[in-house]
Amino acid sequence: MIARFRAFAGFWYAFVIGDDWRVAVGVAVALALTVALSATTHLPAWWIVVGAVAALLPLSIRRAIRPKP
């Protein structure tokens, strides 16, 4: 039963999060900052997620192609 649950959870983790969990965490942090900035100020907040995507994508690719130690 536990093995089946782990396999089920593992499938959904691989399906949504994929190979690099740091991307998902980075997106979550960027959106949390956007919520905070939008809720507390009148400053534009759209650039936060744009900046996060611009930074996360090359970092994730670099990690993927780095030779194994």
Add this chain to the structure above:
Amino acid sequence: MSAAALFLAVFLACAVEAVEALTIVLAAGTARDWRSAITGVVAGMGVLAVVVAVLGPALSAIPLDGLRLFVGALLLVFGLQWLRKAILRASGHKAIHDETVAFAAVLADARQAETRRRWAVTDWYAFTLAFKGVVLEGLEVAFIALTFGSNQHNIPLAAMAAVAAALAVTAVGLAVRAPLARVPENSIKFVVGVMLTAFGLFWSAEGAGAHWPGQDAALLVIIPAIAIYALVLVAVFRRPTTAAGQNITPGRASA
């Protein structure tokens, strides 16, 4: 976003996944048993229909801002996965997906497996191979169709695009009775990765309370900007090749 863009995004994503599912089903039918493989396809389609029927109304019930934040975030993470893989393929760090090679590999495995009857299914291996192919490839399509459709309050159009793509690929597959190796799958995956990332970015930021300059028209800048950025990353990370065109740098991007 116009209905045409919604239709195009879902159609392309579905077409590319349907091509992969077709390869698996063809291998299951050719190497094993067509009746069991087709039963697997029908069962897989049934599971996908239940997923869409349950999740569609559930997503439609979420308030728009919450939906855009939650679904937009999922779509953005999902889109970045597609785009990352597309960039790795285009820059030579990940093998280009080749349906002929995939077909040969599945065919070889299918020919070695034992034949076992279970319930009314003559060949359980052919059934499960086709069932898994349809469900696993179809889940991505269902996810894309539901997220795009719910954000645009037009799940029926997204579902129509998905069904149209699946029918088109199936019709061509039946006509040629071979994997659709000529479909520019890797290029389509690149385009879909760009679109998923762009719409995920737009909706998630909007759902988080941000206001885009130009509102919906911002997408006309975001989509080409992400495409150009992805192409720049392909150039930056392009793997060095020898004079014979062979890749020479070791990497670990095999996922």
